[in-house]
Amino acid sequence: MKRGGVERSAWLAYAWLAVFFLAPFALVLKLSLSHTTLGIPPYAPRLDLSQGLASVVALVRDLNFDAYGRFVSDRLYVDAYLSSLGYAGVATALLIAIGYPMALAMARAPRGAQPFLVAAVIAPFWTSFLLRIYAWTAILKPEGWLNLALRSLGLPEVQLLNTDAAIYLGLVYAYLPFMVLPLYAVLERQDQGLLEAAADLGATPWRAFWTVTFPMSLPGVAAGALLCLIPMTGEFIVPDLLGGSQTLMIGKVIWSEFFQNRDWPAAAAAAAALTATLVLPILLHQRLQARTLSR
Amino acid sequence: MRRGPGVLGWAVLALGLAFLYLPMALVVIYSFNAGRLVTVWSGFSLRWYGELFRDEALLASVLISFEVALLAASLATLLGVCAGLGLARRARLPARGLFTSAVYAPLVTPDILLGFSLLLLFISLGLPRGFATIVIAHATASIGYVAVVVRARLMQVDPALEEAAQDLGASPLKAFLTVVLPVIAPAVIAGWLLAFSLSLDDLVIASFTAGPGATTLPMRLYSQVRLGVNPEVNAVFSLMMLAVTLAAAAYAIILRQSARGPRTGA
Amino acid sequence: MSTSPLIRFEGVSKRFGDTAAVDDVTLDIAAGEFFVLLGPSGCGKTTLMRLLAGFEAPDAGRVLLAGRELAGLRPHRRPVNMMFQSYALFPHLTVAANVAYGLLQERLGRAEIDARVGEMLALVQLEPLSARKPDQLSGGQRQRVALARALAKRPKVLLLDEPLGALDRRLREETRGQLKAIQARLGTTFLMVTHDQDEAMGLADRMAVMRQGRIVQLGPPAELYANPVDRDVAGFLGEVNLFPVPGGGWRAVRPERMILSRDRPALADAWTGEVQAVAYLGDRTHYTVRLADGAVVRILQANTSSGPAFARADAVWAAFAPDAATVLDR
Numbered sequence: 001m002k003r004g005g006v007e008r009s010a011w012l013a014y015a016w017l018a019v020f021f022l023a024p025f026a027l028v029l030k031l032s033l034s035h036t037t038l039g040i041p042p043y044a045p046r047l048d049l050s051q052g053l054a055s056v057v058a059l060v061r062d063l064n065f066d067a068y069g070r071f072v073s074d075r076l077y078v079d080a081y082l083s084s085l086g087y088a089g090v091a092t093a094l095l096i097a098i099g100y101p102m103a104l105a106m107a108r109a110p111r112g113a114q115p116f117l118v119a120a121v122i123a124p125f126w127t128s129f130l131l132r133i134y135a136w137t138a139i140l141k142p143e144g145w146l147n148l149a150l151r152s153l154g155l156p157e158v159q160l161l162n163t164d165a166a167i168y169l170g171l172v173y174a175y176l177p178f179m180v181l182p183l184y185a186v187l188e189r190q191d192q193g194l195l196e197a198a199a200d201l202g203a204t205p206w207r208a209f210w211t212v213t214f215p216m217s218l219p220g221v222a223a224g225a226l227l228c229l230i231p232m233t234g235e236f237i238v239p240d241l242l243g244g245s246q247t248l249m250i251g252k253v254i255w256s257e258f259f260q261n262r263d264w265p266a267a268a269a270a271a272a273a274l275t276a277t278l279v280l281p282i283l284l285h286q287r288l289q290a291r292t293l294s295r
Numbered sequence: 296m297r298r299g300p301g302v303l304g305w306a307v308l309a310l311g312l313a314f315l316y317l318p319m320a321l322v323v324i325y326s327f328n329a330g331r332l333v334t335v336w337s338g339f340s341l342r343w344y345g346e347l348f349r350d351e352a353l354l355a356s357v358l359i360s361f362e363v364a365l366l367a368a369s370l371a372t373l374l375g376v377c378a379g380l381g382l383a384r385r386a387r388l389p390a391r392g393l394f395t396s397a398v399y400a401p402l403v404t405p406d407i408l409l410g411f412s413l414l415l416l417f418i419s420l421g422l423p424r425g426f427a428t429i430v431i432a433h434a435t436a437s438i439g440y441v442a443v444v445v446r447a448r449l450m451q452v453d454p455a456l457e458e459a460a461q462d463l464g465a466s467p468l469k470a471f472l473t474v475v476l477p478v479i480a481p482a483v484i485a486g487w488l489l490a491f492s493l494s495l496d497d498l499v500i501a502s503f504t505a506g507p508g509a510t511t512l513p514m515r516l517y518s519q520v521r522l523g524v525n526p527e528v529n530a531v532f533s534l535m536m537l538a539v540t541l542a543a544a545a546y547a548i549i550l551r552q553s554a555r556g557p558r559t560g561a
Numbered sequence: 562m563s564t565s566p567l568i569r570f571e572g573v574s575k576r577f578g579d580t581a582a583v584d585d586v587t588l589d590i591a592a593g594e595f596f597v598l599l600g601p602s603g604c605g606k607t608t609l610m611r612l613l614a615g616f617e618a619p620d621a622g623r624v625l626l627a628g629r630e631l632a633g634l635r636p637h638r639r640p641v642n643m644m645f646q647s648y649a650l651f652p653h654l655t656v657a658a659n660v661a662y663g664l665l666q667e668r669l670g671r672a673e674i675d676a677r678v679g680e681m682l683a684l685v686q687l688e689p690l691s692a693r694k695p696d697q698l699s700g701g702q703r704q705r706v707a708l709a710r711a712l713a714k715r716p717k718v719l720l721l722d723e724p725l726g727a728l729d730r731r732l733r734e735e736t737r738g739q740l741k742a743i744q745a746r747l748g749t750t751f752l753m754v755t756h757d758q759d760e761a762m763g764l765a766d767r768m769a770v771m772r773q774g775r776i777v778q779l780g781p782p783a784e785l786y787a788n789p790v791d792r793d794v795a796g797f798l799g800e801v802n803l804f805p806v807p808g809g810g811w812r813a814v815r816p817e818r819m820i821l822s823r824d825r826p827a828l829a830d831a832w833t834g835e836v837q838a839v840a841y842l843g844d845r846t847h848y849t850v851r852l853a854d855g856a857v858v859r860i861l862q863a864n865t866s867s868g869p870a871f872a873r874a875d876a877v878w879a880a881f882a883p884d885a886a887t888v889l890d891r
Contacts, residue, residue, distance in 0.1 A: 234405020
């Protein structure tokens with residue numbers, strides 16, 4: 001239907017994203033196939049189109065898979081990547097365990113209270129992520145508030161900073177709103193009449209939940225999980241502030257390769273690998289997005 | 296008949312919200328601590344607030360952050376509305392799947408990747424890193440958020456509204472501006488606010504794409520935090536909490552108002 | 562009265578994918594007519610209307626308004642206005658602002674706009690509600706705002722998309738009368754689309770029954786009802802009893818033309834049977850009667866005394882007079 005196409009303005013967004021999102025990824029890929037050199041920026045070859053086709057040919061001949069070789073053979077990267085997935089996976093499971101009951105309680109809360117509950121869950125998001133995680137260092141460090149509280153209660157002190165527990169804590173703390181809110185949106189929209197029908201047919205509230213509410217909320221759970229899992233894999237701030245030198249996460253590795261080692265191709269190879277393996281979950285996420293949004 | 300969440304439900308909510316707010320509350324309290332040490336209360340003092348307002352570098356970074364956020368959010372909103380329109384109205388675009396991916400993928404791409412890849416682009420384009428590059432980067436990262444929110448709202452709008460406006464003599468552009476835009480305005484504003492707060496809060500992307508003279512607040516805070524304990528940071532946080540509490544209260548009231556009386560155009 | 566039609570569809574076709582929504586339709590509508598397109602959903606009636614409004618473009622054929630071809634003319638430039646099925650009232654504008662919207666696009670003076678808005682609201686009897694927003698109105702009130710808004714520009718043609726569908730029964734009948742009166746008063750050509758035969762017959766000067774993108778029969782309601790061109794049309798416009806004719810074809814008799822009695826009537830077409838179901842409708846009773854040969858007929862009888870004349874399991878005679886039947890060959 002010819003609507004005169006106000007939606008043709010999508011071209012604008014398309015062009016912008018092609019230049020500032022899609023093209024950069026191609027560059028990451030290209031960089032990962034380059035050498036490290038001294039200089040700014042510290043890699044070669046760089047594409048110099050003033051030479052025309054000759055420079056492209058020279059580029060291809062100069063491609064270097066060293067970085068990838070290192071990525072695969074150097075256990076560091078593979079370990080970091082797998083370990084990141086591990087942290088993200090465990091954190092996601094924790095987020096579901098904590099976030100689902102919260103979202104359910106919010107969905108069942110009286111209508112008047114709901115906007116305030118939503119605001120209360122969103123509000124921390126609007127302060128500084130960095131400082132909220134930093135607050136946890138103040139809580140978890142040996143001379144921190146947690147141990148202060150434990151000491152005053154006569155309980156033994158704990159060393160939680162720079163441990164896996166701290167990472168899980170930080171990830172869950174940071175991403176809780178991202179799990180609770182999509183779940184709340186799905187649960188809140190559920191037809192209460194279905195539960196009444198279940199009760200009418202003899203189901204206890206517990207059964208009704210497991211056979212009606214929960215299965216119907218699964219798309220929301222999946223959406224929330226993906227929304228958290230993928231960014232958590234590449235998370236930097238949490239492992240940087242709450243983890244120690246033992247904590248291996250790919251986000252930290254890329255950062256230190258880039259800012260400390262000045263090994264751009266290595267950072268790019270790690271980044272490219274991270275991208276490649278995230279494509280599948282991203283596609284999955286899109287499918288779910290399209291489905292839940294079109295309801 | 297609405298069943299409430301029950302005692303267990305309220306307990307879960309209380310615990311969850313306590314978990315969320317306890318660390319923040321502690322920081323706010325200790326921003327008034329006279330001493331440097333976190334665990335020792337040395338009496339009430341506004342000393343750190345004073346230091347904060349004398350810290351020129353920090354204040355400069357606050358200004359820069361706000362300027363970047365304002366521009367980036369506005370740019371992201373403009374492009375995000377276009378993208379949302381394209382998605383909701385199934386605009387005819389080449390490689391439509393690629394378009395959809397390009398819009399949604401930044402939402403789930405780790406900041407590290409976004410920052411790094413954009414830096415490479417700026418280098419190959421010969422763009423000097425500074426204020427503009429952060430704005431571009433933040434805008435790119437946020438387009439998807441605005442698009443998602445706008446698209447969702449657009450799907451709820453009766454397509455007949457725009458047809459009716461055109462039927463009554465308004466050109467397609469005018470029909471959109473006078474009839475559709477006012478109806479989706481809450482979503483557009485929500486998208487802008489989302490993009491604004493994402494920009495204000497971003498550390499990683501800015502670190503990759505900033506240049507000399509363009510240090511954002513998170514970058515400044517990160518370097519201070521890395522250097523060691525600095526209670527001034529607590530004061531910064533408390534002020535943020537104040538701003539957010541006021542904004543959140545206003546938000547909740549507005550949300551309540553619009554919960555009565557649907558505006559989907561039926 | 563001019564002899565050339567106001568609206569002309571000439572060999573118009575429109576496809577969506579593989580299906581032909583409108584298949585080679587030629588139709589003339591005269592100025593001042595209340596014309597109705599009737600058919601089941603998917604028959605193409607709405608598409609045909611949208612082709613006139615300009616929201617779709619024909620793949621073949623021409624659409625002409627007052628002799629002028631409309632091809633290439635965008636909806637906002639056509640002197641045609643539409644009343645949408647969902648009413649499509651602008652939720653952020655008041656009733657008065659909604660009605661004024663089309664006039665604002667014509668760049669009329671403020672005074673003139675206000676006058677016209679007042680005139681329209683008076684026409685639909687909604688003046689006291691002019692400052693309200695759509696979400697503060699009832700369904701019937703919203704429908705009247707939609708009508709007033711569509712008529713405000715004094716279009717040559719008003720298109721109505723299932724205007725009574727969302728209303729409850731009582732309101733529907735009331736509104737039907739109002740629509741007819743307004744059309745007669747203004748003399749505007751109305752083109753209405755509906756799937757409800759009562760609505761169609763109650764309002765149309767002429768109507769067309771559509772099926773699968775084509776016009777099956779065209780004419781005044783009485784003509785279509787009494788002399789349907791085939792069984793489908795007969796059945797679509799109301800209940801009908803079909804009696805096969807030996808050698809091919811059918812005789813179609815409407816339930817209200819059937820005669821139900823205890824004793825054998827002096828008619829050639831008469832059969833014994835047993836009353837299977839009785840539906841008492843207040844002013845009339847609907848009977849389902851099973852004939853001796855197994856066929857089931859439906860009979861509608863006005864109630865002359867209180868209560869139905871017959872009860873279930875009664876033995877009766879069902880018959881019809883020869884002039885009550887229409888012969889159909891398909």
